Amino acid sequence: MKSLLDYQVSDQLPVREWIPSDLQVRQYAEASGDFNPIHLDDDYARQAGLEGTIVHGMLTMAQMAAMVTDWMGEEGIISKFNVRFEQIVRPGDIITCSGNIKVRSENTLVCNLEAFNNQQKRVMSGLAHVSLRR
Amino acid sequence: MINKELIGRESEAIAFKIRLEDVRRFAEAIGVRFDDRVPATFVGTLVQANIPGVQLPTPGMIHGEQRITYYRPLNVGDSLTYKKSIKDVYEGRGKFGKNTFLVLETTGYDLAGELVFSSSSVLIQPSKEEGE
Numbered sequence: 001m002k003s004l005l006d007y008q009v010s011d012q013l014p015v016r017e018w019i020p021s022d023l024q025v026r027q028y029a030e031a032s033g034d035f036n037p038i039h040l041d042d043d044y045a046r047q048a049g050l051e052g053t054i055v056h057g058m059l060t061m062a063q064m065a066a067m068v069t070d071w072m073g074e075e076g077i078i079s080k081f082n083v084r085f086e087q088i089v090r091p092g093d094i095i096t097c098s099g100n101i102k103v104r105s106e107n108t109l110v111c112n113l114e115a116f117n118n119q120q121k122r123v124m125s126g127l128a129h130v131s132l133r134r
Numbered sequence: 135m136i137n138k139e140l141i142g143r144e145s146e147a148i149a150f151k152i153r154l155e156d157v158r159r160f161a162e163a164i165g166v167r168f169d170d171r172v173p174a175t176f177v178g179t180l181v182q183a184n185i186p187g188v189q190l191p192t193p194g195m196i197h198g199e200q201r202i203t204y205y206r207p208l209n210v211g212d213s214l215t216y217k218k219s220i221k222d223v224y225e226g227r228g229k230f231g232k233n234t235f236l237v238l239e240t241t242g243y244d245l246a247g248e249l250v251f252s253s254s255s256v257l258i259q260p261s262k263e264e265g266e
Contacts, residue, residue, distance in 0.1 A: 031163035
């Protein structure tokens with residue numbers, strides 16, 4: 001089985017595909033305490049000029065973290081995780097999270113991260129530092 | 135009103151414990167298998183701290199960026215304190231015209247007062263004024 005130590009610069013991480021639903025957004029609001037009505041109330045979101053409810057940025061970020069966590073398994077820990085939200089994500093969008101190795105040192109892998117929607121628009125970009133457990 | 139006078143304002147420190155049931159519920163909500171590890175974005179659930187005189191996010195605010203740094207891993211059962219502070223407020227121009235950016239930082243400490251994590255949100259308040 002491939003170890004984190006076998007990954008080289010520009011190697012791809014296994015992708016994660018994710019389709020957020022209204023139900024998941026509601027569950028995330030309850031689990032996170034973020035009840036901003038732009039995520040939960042379609043009329044409110046429309047009045048705010050958003051054409052309907054939008055998914056929490058932190059829920060999209062959590063999917064990217066899940067991709068990194070599935071890849072690194074028990075071998076690594078995320079020590080730094082930075083993202084920029086670039087486009088709105090809506091329930092029903094098909095989001096594909098991907099990443100590759102940007103830089104590696106003896107005990108840290110720096111990963112480039114990107115998420116695209118099914119209109120091929122980038123919705124999020126960022127990077128993660130994965131430190132090898134000792 | 136979001137302006138530079140808010141820089142440096144902070145909340146009181148809030149004590150919290152990373153409880154198994156909260157982490158399990160969070161993992162279920164984001165759709166991952168719960169395996170005793172604390173998901174990297176779990177610190178986004180620390181929303182109880184209030185900065186006096188500031189209600190964030192304000193209506194219309196957009197979440198622009200999030201940056202999380204761990205100085206050591208979080209574990210279920212950890213007892214910590216956290217506080218929120220406004221690190222910066224600045225003006226910038228974007229595709230929607232002039233925007234106000236606010237950097238809200240959440241910092242977590244262990245019982246010895248050592249920094250365990252910091253999590254910064256860049257929140258964007260679009261201006262009503264049209265772009266050039």
